[in-house]
Amino acid sequence: MMFYSKKSIGNFLLKSKTLIYGVDEDDFIKQRILPYNFDQLRITECVVIYNEAEKAESVKLQEFGEQLEARVIFEQIMEEAETEYKKNKDFLKLVVRDNPEKQEKLFLKGIPRSQKISDVLISRREVYEWVLSDDEVVQGMSRFGITREALEGARQKVIDAETAKRKYDQERGEAQDATLLRNDAFKKLSDVVDELETVLLYALEDRPQLMEKLGIPVLSPGYKRKEKTTPQPEEPDQSTDDTEVPQQ
Template structure:
């Protein structure tokens, strides 16, 4: 991928577009390049390839944006749940400080794992156990953790799991789109590489015309 070594993908696409437009628009360039095999039919092939590459590039950009949005939504939900659970856990530790059995049932004994899956399982256990035990609920109310609070937070867990599933789905689609884009650019870059190589030969004695195709010529 010679051209893209120094250009971003968007810049490469724009350079390719300008080159393929100018090879048709400028009569002298068109005539000379046609003599070297790049007539209107061949240039049209390049333009078709460029259109296809542009489409997969745009699609990949869209998929990347959707992945970023999905991750942002997941991250926001996780932060909200983590903060709510942190306070509930803190209160539960106070309420059941002399009841190690209940603390174990609620999984509030010891330290809290930072690993997502282990963390989430700990959070899920707290609300699952609390929602099934009226005695625990009765004691939690003392520090303003109501049954409605427990239910609402348990719903947040479901929302978080759905948000993570959406993020992972979008991430997979984005990775597939990236592979398709890379494959398209590989074909496009190869085609344009030969185009530029031929242009340098065909227009060797006309550097100003060569530059109109996006080929830098040292003065």
């Protein structure tokens, strides 16, 4: 998986802005590139492409921030729910140890369909719903200081974790979409920068100071110009809901 670094993004956008806006604000340069079919309309298109790329990066950063916030909230609630569940299940085993039928129900309901977080949470919730529907089990839990209210609170914690998981999944999806849109915008910007730089190398061949002004390095005779480097496309977060939760 490849990622843009903050430094490479900043350098890429700064270089692109210096080049494109520098051309747009200099009438002499505009005249020089006109024979290469770079008229004002085409220059304006470059400006629009730059602005869209800058905005796409800003949106991507915002979406990733919201994803991170949702993840922190979910993980905190999930940890609390799991800690409570482990304790309650240990005491449940004591309560039903002499009742094979209830042992079987606890065993069956306590096994999630898979170790996906969503299935694990469904299993946890079903265990609490079964316990709360059985007054005898609830009374047995009270012998260990675990009241019906405490069990209802533990069930609500699981429900809260499910809600937080859905929110996190939503934010993660939006961050993935924003990453793809940003990558597309950067590709378009990189293409127009390539075109404009190539034209300027010939249009301003006798004006090296103007090329330097636009951020195009001017090399001494005999030196080979280094190949331009641009940030590599960043892959969006491809993680799924398959994260495993340890068996309790």
